[in-house]
Amino acid sequence: MKNIVYLMAMIVVILVTGCEDNLDLTNPNQITTDTFFQTETDFEQALISAYVSAKSGLAGGYTGTRCVMLRIGRSDEIEFRNDIGGIYQVSRFTNDPDNKWVAFMFSQCYRGIYRCNLIEEKLEEKEFSQEFKNKILGEAYFLRGFYYHILAREFKDVPIRLEASQDPTTFPLAKSPQSEVYAQALADLKKAEDLLPVITDAASAKGKPSKGSAKALAGQIYIEMNDWDNAKTQLEPLTKAPYDYELVEYGWNFDEAHEYNKESVFEIIFDMSGGTNKWGDGEDVNATQSNTIAKEYAAAEVGGWFEAVPTQVLMDEFWKEKDLDENFDIRARMTVAWNYPGCMYYLKPFTEVFAPEKHDSYWFTKYQNAYTREKELDPMSAINERYIRYAHVICNLAEAELELGNADEAIGYLNQIRQRANLAEYSGGTDKESLKAELIHQKYIEFAKEGVRFYDLRRWGMLEEALQKQDPVRAQNFSEKHLYFPIPNKEVQNNPLLEQSTGW
DSSP states (O other): OHHHHHHHHHHHHHHHHTTOTTOSOOOTTOOOHHHHOOSHHHHHHHHHHHHHHHHOTTTSSTTSHHHHHHHHTTSSSEEEOTTSTTHHHHHTTOOOTTOHHHHHHHHHHHHHHHHHHHHHHHHHTOOOOHHHHHHHHHHHHHHHHHHHHHHHHHHSSBOOOOSOOOOGGGOOOOOBOHHHHHHHHHHHHHHHHHHSOOOSOHHHHTTOOOHHHHHHHHHHHHHHTTOHHHHHHHHGGGGSTTOOOOOOOGGGGGSSTTTTOTTEEEEEOOOSOBOSBOSSOSOSTTBBSSBSHHHHHSOGGGTOOOOEEEOHHHHHHHTTOBOTTSOBOHHHHTTEEOSSTTOEETTEEHHHHSOGGGTTOOEEOTTSOTTTOSOOOSSOBOOOEEEEEHHHHHHHHHHHHHHTTOHHHHHHHHHHHHHHTTOOOOOSOOSHHHHHHHHHHHHHHHSTTSSOHHHHHHHHTOHHHHHHHHOHHHHTTOOGGGGSOOOOHHHHHHOTTOOOOTTO
């Protein structure tokens, strides 16, 4: 893995030095984009650099520590303290276009896109086997679609770059509307679907996308576009052979011991190899391949940095219904620790960890080491992010069927989610309003702290109401412009054709 990090850093240098065409002297030993891509191994290593843009440690990729905070911090499920500059402002809707974490998110997406474009262009020049080309192109198209989806959902209208040009005259580029950015993501995912294999053993793929990954992400995009027919067309095949996804024990989705399980549709790898630099953007030779997510949310009593806690409205949602054994919902117990009978927090009884004045506190445990360590002493954690779970597919199918007027089918999918949580089958009304309320409830508790809630509330038109219920003072800061991030100021300043988003 250390070699992978070094290679990724070297490729970044290549991309930078490739711009310096005005130099009079040429170093014949210098590696450039023209000289690097020679063997199949070169392309495989270049592809790794395109994946790195998705994770990139603390400051960079979409699944890196800070970008996860951006994804979860704008909904009603979590409260951040004012310790991390930029994150707290986003969570309170007081951020501006100079926010460095938002800028990292934006730039990492385009870094990933550039690397995918470069791989595509260079591969066309080679006479490798078609099988090898399909493998590399399939993954590159998936990743480019992945990055364009992020840009569309986070920034709305953005430039579309499909060439790896080093010609400065091509750098200025105007925005394309969100609909065209979504269309580009879907086009890339269709190419990926056609080229990638069906993978029935996620462990053998080790974080690589599959045909199912491409279909699931395309289905998510169609859900965001309210295109219910196409969402169903993409997602329904994933419930049948040759795909063999299934819902596993809920807690298996958030620990190291059960990575690459049958619920994993697309998984982002974190591990303890690589370098020791955990504070950068992941783009240097000493970058860590893990993240600080576990320590960020743990209490000080167990060595954590206590950056955020669950909101009361989230806890109230968790407590709405007990399971068939009269226990709290397993999703509540695997997401949060609180003072209920038998609760263990970092291998000790909750009431032994905390002083009496903290016995009414709530602490996140999802994607943390609360069930395997006594303390989060090591800042780094290696729990993979299950970016797309089969539960996402099932909930999206439930919504598509609901919107298409197929109540029985929607109930069937919702019952799969309920049954995994050991809840009784749904017995509420079969009208659209009742079923939508059940879907909203199930998604809230199924995906708490996974970066789903904000985007659901936004597209359902419920965000402002939810924020008002959770914290009226915070909600006063919210306005329509906060539905999407602004384009980072430095991007606007460097691109004369790029206009700032409305309201910013």
